[in-house]
Amino acid sequence: MKKLNVAILGCGTVGGGTYDILLKNHDIIQERTGADIRVTRILDIRHREDIPDELYTEDINDIYNDADIDCVVETLGGIEPSTSFMLGAMKAGKHVISANKAAIANSWQELNKTADENGVKFLFEASVGGGIPVLTAIRGQLSCNNFLEVMGIVNGTTNYILTKMTEEGASYDDVLKDAQEKGFAEKDPTADVDGIDAANKLSILIALLFGKYVAPMDIPRCGIRHITQLDIGEAEMKGEKIKLIAHAVLNPDGTVKCSVKPEGIPKTHPLAGVSNEFNAVYVVGDMVGETMFYGKGAGALPTGAAIVGDIISLVK
Amino acid sequence: MKKLNVAILGCGTVGGGTYDILLKNHDIIQERTGADIRVTRILDIRHREDIPDELYTEDINDIYNDADIDCVVETLGGIEPSTSFMLGAMKAGKHVISANKAAIANSWQELNKTADENGVKFLFEASVGGGIPVLTAIRGQLSCNNFLEVMGIVNGTTNYILTKMTEEGASYDDVLKDAQEKGFAEKDPTADVDGIDAANKLSILIALLFGKYVAPMDIPRCGIRHITQLDIGEAEMKGEKIKLIAHAVLNPDGTVKCSVKPEGIPKTHPLAGVSNEFNAVYVVGDMVGETMFYGKGAGALPTGAAIVGDIISLVK
Numbered sequence: 001m002k003k004l005n006v007a008i009l010g011c012g013t014v015g016g017g018t019y020d021i022l023l024k025n026h027d028i029i030q031e032r033t034g035a036d037i038r039v040t041r042i043l044d045i046r047h048r049e050d051i052p053d054e055l056y057t058e059d060i061n062d063i064y065n066d067a068d069i070d071c072v073v074e075t076l077g078g079i080e081p082s083t084s085f086m087l088g089a090m091k092a093g094k095h096v097i098s099a100n101k102a103a104i105a106n107s108w109q110e111l112n113k114t115a116d117e118n119g120v121k122f123l124f125e126a127s128v129g130g131g132i133p134v135l136t137a138i139r140g141q142l143s144c145n146n147f148l149e150v151m152g153i154v155n156g157t158t159n160y161i162l163t164k165m166t167e168e169g170a171s172y173d174d175v176l177k178d179a180q181e182k183g184f185a186e187k188d189p190t191a192d193v194d195g196i197d198a199a200n201k202l203s204i205l206i207a208l209l210f211g212k213y214v215a216p217m218d219i220p221r222c223g224i225r226h227i228t229q230l231d232i233g234e235a236e237m238k239g240e241k242i243k244l245i246a247h248a249v250l251n252p253d254g255t256v257k258c259s260v261k262p263e264g265i266p267k268t269h270p271l272a273g274v275s276n277e278f279n280a281v282y283v284v285g286d287m288v289g290e291t292m293f294y295g296k297g298a299g300a301l302p303t304g305a306a307i308v309g310d311i312i313s314l315v316k
Numbered sequence: 317m318k319k320l321n322v323a324i325l326g327c328g329t330v331g332g333g334t335y336d337i338l339l340k341n342h343d344i345i346q347e348r349t350g351a352d353i354r355v356t357r358i359l360d361i362r363h364r365e366d367i368p369d370e371l372y373t374e375d376i377n378d379i380y381n382d383a384d385i386d387c388v389v390e391t392l393g394g395i396e397p398s399t400s401f402m403l404g405a406m407k408a409g410k411h412v413i414s415a416n417k418a419a420i421a422n423s424w425q426e427l428n429k430t431a432d433e434n435g436v437k438f439l440f441e442a443s444v445g446g447g448i449p450v451l452t453a454i455r456g457q458l459s460c461n462n463f464l465e466v467m468g469i470v471n472g473t474t475n476y477i478l479t480k481m482t483e484e485g486a487s488y489d490d491v492l493k494d495a496q497e498k499g500f501a502e503k504d505p506t507a508d509v510d511g512i513d514a515a516n517k518l519s520i521l522i523a524l525l526f527g528k529y530v531a532p533m534d535i536p537r538c539g540i541r542h543i544t545q546l547d548i549g550e551a552e553m554k555g556e557k558i559k560l561i562a563h564a565v566l567n568p569d570g571t572v573k574c575s576v577k578p579e580g581i582p583k584t585h586p587l588a589g590v591s592n593e594f595n596a597v598y599v600v601g602d603m604v605g606e607t608m609f610y611g612k613g614a615g616a617l618p619t620g621a622a623i624v625g626d627i628i629s630l631v632k
Contacts, residue, residue, distance in 0.1 A: 021603050025460050032459050125457060131604040133457035140456075140632070141441060141449035141625035143348050144341050270610055273589030278606075287337050287621040288447040290594075291611035294586055295604060305603040309457035316456070 002034060004315050007041040007063045007094075009085055010076035011048060014099050014126065017304025018073055019051065022311075029308070035315040041069060043085075060085055064092040071314060073307055074098040083107050090114045090122070097310045099126035099303055105203040105216045123310035128201045129154055131302030132295040133309060134281045138208050145285025147209040152246040154201040156277035156297045157185045157192035158224050162242055162262075163275045166232050172225065184277055194223035195244060195260040202246035202260055209283070210248070210256050222261040231262075240264035241272045318350060320631050323357040323379045323410075325401055326392035327364060330415050330442065333620025334389055335367065338627075345624070351631040357385060359401075376401055380408040387630060389623055390414040399423050406430045406438070413626045415442035415619055421519035421532045439626035444517045445470055447618030448611040449625060450597045454524050461601025463525040468562040470517040472593035472613045473501045473508035474540050478558055478578075479591045482548050488541065500593055510539035511560060511576040518562035518576060525599070526564070526572050538577040547578075556580035557588045 006022070008015045019039050022029070030036055041063055042055045060081075063069060072089035074096060076082045082103045086096050087110070096115065098104060104111060104124050115122035125135045129152070138147070153159050157179065164175040176193070179185035191197045199216040206214050224244055235242045243265050248258035265272045270292045274280040279297025284290050296302035322338065324331045335355050338345070346352055357379055358371045376397075379385060388405035390412060392398045398419045402412050403426070412431065414420060420427060420440050431438035441451045445468070454463070469475050473495065480491040492509070495501035507513045515532040522530050540560055551558045559581050564574035581588045586608045590596040595613030600606050612618035 021460055025462065025603065028462060029460050132607060133453045136457045137449045137453065140629060141452045142621070143628055144337055144345050144621055144624040146341065146344060268591065270589050270594075273586050275584065278586075280608075285621065287341065287617045287624070289612045289615075289618050291448060291609075293607075293609060295607035299605075301603045302605050305458070305460055305601065308460040308603070312459055313456060 001036050002315055004035055004037045004070050004311065005040040005068050006037065006071050006073055006311060007043065007066070007069045008039055008073045008075060009043045010074070011042045011044045011051070012075065013300045014303045014307070015073065015075035016048065017300030018075065018307045021301065021304045021308045029312065033312055033315050037311060037315065041066060060088065064088055069094055071095040071097060071311060074100055075307070076100070079103050079106055083111070086111060087114050090118045090120050093118060093120060095121040095314055097123045097307055099124070099307060101127040101197065101200040101204060105200040108203065108207055108213050121314060123313065124204070125310050126303045126306035128204050129279045129281050129293065129295065130297040130299065131305045132279060132281065132293045132297065133306065134283070134293040135208060136309070136313070137293065138283065142283070142285055142288060142291070145287045147250065147283065147285050149249045149284040150205050150209055150247070150281065151271060152201065152205060152281040153243055153271060153274050154246050154279055154281065154297060155192055155198045155244060156279060157189065158244040159274065159279070160184045160277045161193070162224060162227070162244065165227065165229070166241060169229060171229065172227055193225055195221045198244060198246045198260045202248060202258060205246070205281070206248050206256055206258060210250055212256055214256060214258060220259045220261070224262055227262055235264040238264060239267050241267060243271060243274070317352050318631055320351055320353045320386050320627065321356040321384050322353065322387050322389055322627060323359065323382070323385045324355055324389045324391060325359045326390070327358045327360045327367070328391065329616045330619045330623070331389065331391035332364065333616030334391065334623045337617065337620045337624045345628065349628055349631050353627060353631065357382060376404065380404055385410055387411040387413060387627060390416055391623070392416070395419050395422055399427070402427060403430050406434045406436050409434060409436060411437040411630055413439045413623055415440070415623060417443040417513065417516040417520060421516040424519065424523055424529050437630060439629065440520070441626050442619045442622035444520050445595045445597050445609065445611065446613040446615065447621045448595060448597065448609045448613065449622065450599070450609040451524060452625070452629070453609065454599065458599070458601055458604060458607070461603045463566065463599065463601050465565045465600040466521050466525055466563070466597065467587060468517065468521065468595070468597040469559055469587060469590050470562050470595055470597065470613060471508055471514045471560060472595060473505065474560040475590065475595070476500045476593045477509070478540060478543070478560065481543065481545070482557060485545060487545065488543060509541055511537045514560060514562045514576045518564060518574060521562070521597070522564050522572055522574060526566055528572055530572060530574060536575045536577070540578055543578055551580040554580060555583050557583060559587060559590070
């Protein structure tokens, strides 16, 4: 029986979801992979009542120095100390899995280089589109393609707001307030509604699809704060729905044109049917043509499922 | 440099597309996988002018006995001799990749058992949903889930006919005739319009998702020949679109309820936006929740891309 021991950095929503899946579906994962996968250490200050106290530590060195830990799952969020912890874990010879789009997009080159130099895997399916297995498809099953274009609805908060504005005719401010009350939007919604989160995800998609790094801050970006019922009505008259689209196209000269901005999507386009908090990534390849991957872009279990999918790929 | 030599059985639409992709995108595949993948033998009676004559043979034993061939791609179609050739190739120690849903669904157990016994891989991403990488996701990135339900639009011909009937108000007979003229439907459309092709694909999906084999002939099946404008109008009044759905649900007692039949899909469901010849597979897992995979379900390059994706997974 193969064994794989996992440490989780930050056992909040996504880290906690990962812990829960590995426990709840332990037996079916073992049956399908032939591997016994267990969480043996958690870095966090707050302890969850249903998790044995002895798993917890507040010292990252306990994880770096534990030779029995094969894989570190980083679900702390934020740029630091997440980035340093990921680099440290790689240098300690541990595979790293992360859901942290901001940290990954901002240190793309250093993280991938450090993983290569230390002979460990660096996987991050959960960082774009939550539970949707699109990055794995791009790196694997679709990798015979020259990729031509990507359009993503990769931020659930803004898609929820635009859906409600379209369906219920409400104003941006009213829908935002409602979304905040329901937990679909943060108190400070800047990262979502100004397209910063989507730009982080687009930076990762561009790197994987086109082999080029464009820093998130270099992606032209326009959020949804200014969208009014007038815009939605004008789109409707043209048979379109307004969506916040993370968009990148490979130019004939090999450069990449990219943006995050509200776009009118024809109702016949598969992205037009992606509503509420759902995410979807539409990818065009020279051989496979148009494809789209749809699912939940956030939440403990969907995002945790993507992390566990990455863990499973380590044992295969 | 790793090397992988491929033999193609049947170099028609899909086999020819596979050949073309391996040639046209040889360099990018080599760059991404570190492997030199080449077609070294083709079993076919008809020779394509742009393919070197010396690749061709009409004797399957030339392929079984060629120790340099690592992988056999079966794109002959039909149950026999395809099934015998796949089993023979496995027994000769070669990995087998197939797009042949009818042969796979009908001999599911024997093909998988023979692959296991001979220590070779048996892969068939192209058999369901053409270029859509859904089977790989089910077997890989989503495999931490207990799967609960699958709904597939897995037959492009019937989806094209139903889309045109819905959008243009035309009768089944008129649209079928038009589809036949445009090459979207066969002269004898039985396998498509009576749901036989979809039942083959559903049998494969059920086996992968629920670990149970249901023979295609045991799947309750109703095609689209009887659908009229009255049905489409009634669905419209309920806010639904009629789609031919390959549907399976895991019952609480562990049994599987399944069918291939026309269903009214609410316009808010992501499958409702899947139009014309496109395919999509909607899968629900206990952890990831709702997901959907969309793309071209047929055609030389999309289906060939799925086969090449399987070939790439062999060298990884």
